[in-house]
Amino acid sequence: MFGCGSLFIADAVPASADEEILAWPAGPNLTGDGAILMDADTGSILYEKNIYERFYPASTTKILTTLVALENADLSEIVTVSYAADNYVSKTSSRMGLVEGEQVTLEQALYGIMLESGNEATYAVGEHVGGSIARFIKMMNWKAQSLGCTRSHFANSHGLHDDDHYTCPYDLALISRAAYGNEDFMKITGTATFAMPTTNKNPEKLLTNHHWFLNGTQKYDYCIGGKTGATNQAGYALVTYARKDGKTLISVVMHAPTWNDVYADSRKLLEFGFDNFNVYKMTQAGDSTTAGGVEETLPSMFDSENKFDEDRRELLSTGTEGIIILPSYALPSDTKREVILEPGTEIGHGDNVIGHVTYTYGERVVGSADIVYYLEDDPMTQEKYNKEWPRFLIPPEEAFTDLSSRTRIWPEQLESTRKEKPMELRPLMYGALIAAVILLLGAITIIIVRKRRL
Structure with missing residues (x-):
């Protein structure tokens, strides 16, 4: 059991890390009015342009719609298209072709949302997952707020223009990063085409991903997903996930003048990230090979390894494999490490999050992870x-x-048992001795009585 409160531990940046070394690579010039490049694993911002300015997200809204649906319903659930879903969304806007009374699985509807940008499908999914479209929109806003999106408000599930429906590049990147952590989402968004089976209302058809990096003449080999968006007020918006050489990046471009511009900007951002940054495991950033190099900063109350079991599981580690991303000319030793220990009042069996480690390079966060203490429970x-x-x-x-x-x-129980055993034997020994004495006296008394009678 540990007391409440926090313990803050920080390492100083080495004296050799001067201002020139801590400089950040200059990014490309873009036509979009707002943009951000974020490392998906660390959340580090590699490039920024007006990242806190308000823009309309258009259909990139559907990333949040899909994430909320995935987190609150099962893919096999049946979604029935209501009259409202079919008719309250513009018939001339992007649709996947659902009609009133049609029944599809949630999975099929989400493919239609992310690939064909089906607006009517978002309405049908919202009604199904939230019970009503109004409650589902509240769920979207709750989710955004929980992710730290402080400059966003969502008024619908599809992204068609509403003055009260807005976000910023940073918030959209936070949402996109959260979605990146969902395997089902990444499977859907990374699919180029999906064979939609026959339903009770429509024959089989092929759904095609609108993202040009996955389909079309601007195919980008490293793209693993994303979402397009465009309205008159939003201009052209694009979210892209790309992976190369162990780096997974999220690019967000908003309010670009044309489709060609938004794709050109996105490609520039991604190439900038891949060419100018390297990733390191946190174990390369410190002297220790345990817990992202933070073992030597932790109180001695924690064991560093399991000595009871030959399997030898590490007792102190980062919750996930900690990653640091740095400019290509920088080294892990140029970072500053900060450890905040916040153990709860109880340390239970299994994994216990007892703190957090953060690495910074200059003023930028370049990596972070939970510190986990494992208490054996076999x-x-x-x-x-x-x-x-x-x-x-x-x-x-x-x-x-x-x-x-x-x-x-547990060993401590065995130890206490070992200590208590002698105490338990003493009363038995005393009792046996007394009984023997009584028996002996009784025998002597009987002999004396018999002799007197004789």
């Missing part, structure tokens, strides 16, 4: 106990009275 079985005995010097038959129950026995 049950002590008869086989395992026999293997360890006589380390604890307690015979197995005394430790296990009911082998079928596989009762958990």
Whole structure:
């Protein structure tokens, strides 16, 4: 058990890390009015242009729509298209072709949303997942707020223009990064074409992804997904996921003048990221090979390895494989490391998040991860106990009275049992001695009585 409160530990940047070394690469000139390039694994911002300015997202809204649906419903659920879904969305806007009364799985509807940008499908999914379209829109805003989106408000599920429906490049990147963490989302958004099976209202048809980097003449080999968006007020917007040489990047371009411009800007951003940055494991940033190089900064109350089990699981580690992204001319040793320990009041069996480690390069965050303390919770079985005995010097038959129950026995319990055993034996020994004395006295008394009678 640990007390509440936080412990802050920071490393100084090496003296050799002067201002020139800490400079950040200059990015490309773009035609879009707002843009951001974010590393998907660390959340580090590699490029920014008006990232907090308000823009209309158009159909890039559907990234949030799809994410909320995936997190609140099962892909196999049946979505029935209502009259409102079919008729309250413009018939001339982008649609996947659903009609009133049509039944599709949620998965099929989401393919229609992300590939064909089906506006009517977002309405149908919203009604199904939220119970009503109004509640689903509230769910979208709740999700955005939970991700730290402070400059966004969503008024519909599809992105058709509404003055009260807006975001900024930074918020849209946060949403896109959250979606990146969802495997089903990445599978859907990275699909070039999807064979939509026959339904109760429509024959089989092929859905095609509108993202030119996945389809079309501007195909980009490293693209793994994304979403397009365009309205008169929003201009042209594009979100792109791309992966190359161990780096996964998210580019967001907003309010570009043409489709060609928004794709050119996105390609420039991605190439800038791939050409000018390297990724490192957090273990390369410190002297230790455990917990992202933070082991030596942690209090000695934590064991660094499991000495009880031969499997030797690390007891102190980062929650995920920590990654740092840096300019190609920088080294992990140029970073500053900050550790904040915030253990809860209880440390339970299994994984326990006890803090957070953050790496900065200059004023920029270039990597972060949870610090996890693992408390072994494997049950002590008869086989395992026999293997360890006589380390604890307690015979197995005394430790296990009911082998079928596989009762958990911890080393500290065994230790206390060992200490208490002598105390338990003393009363028995005293009792036996007294009984023997009484019997002896009784026998002597009987002999004396018999002799007197004789």
